[in-house]
Amino acid sequence: MKLRPAHLRSAFSLIEVMVAVAILAVALVGLTQGLSTAIQSSRDSSLHSQAVWIAAGQIEELRADLILEPGETEGVSGNFTWTRSITRTDTDGLFEVRVAVSRSSESGTLYTLTTLLFDPPIPGSDPEQERQRRRERQRKGGAA
DSSP states (O other): OOOOOHHHHSSOOHHHHHHHHHHHHHHHHHHHHHHHHHHHHHHHHHHHHHHHHHHHHHHHHHHHHTOOOSEEEEEEETTEEEEEEEEEOSSTTEEEEEEEEEETTSOSOSEEEEEEEEOOOOTTOOHHHHHHHHHHHHHTTSOO
16 A cells, blocks of 8 residues: 655645635625625614504504594605595594505605594584584694
8 A cells, every 4th residue: 555645645635625615605605695685674674663653653643633634644754754644434423544654765655554533523513513623622732
């Protein structure tokens, strides 16, 4: 049996080093892609959460004010724009409220919240008295 010289037995060949570097490169590319995807998902989740909070805040503001007038309102909250629309339903005093939130820098709606709110009419009042009652409540800051 013939022994190889020491310098040939203890070293890696060029092919072994190249295979190891290729495996390492593939692993690093996969790791980098995974981290990039995780960061983007975290950012998208944060934006979505903020949009949900803005929409819920608009609904809660209407509940606190006790003023429900049909129509559409737009506004800005930080980097977001929102559109709030109030429409009457077939039931007296019941309104459908829809809040759509989008990023100011992007087109399209990021989140939409739709709910029903009840503002009971005064029994026996005519529509003009009802409008006057609403104006008076609004002037007083929402107090009934």
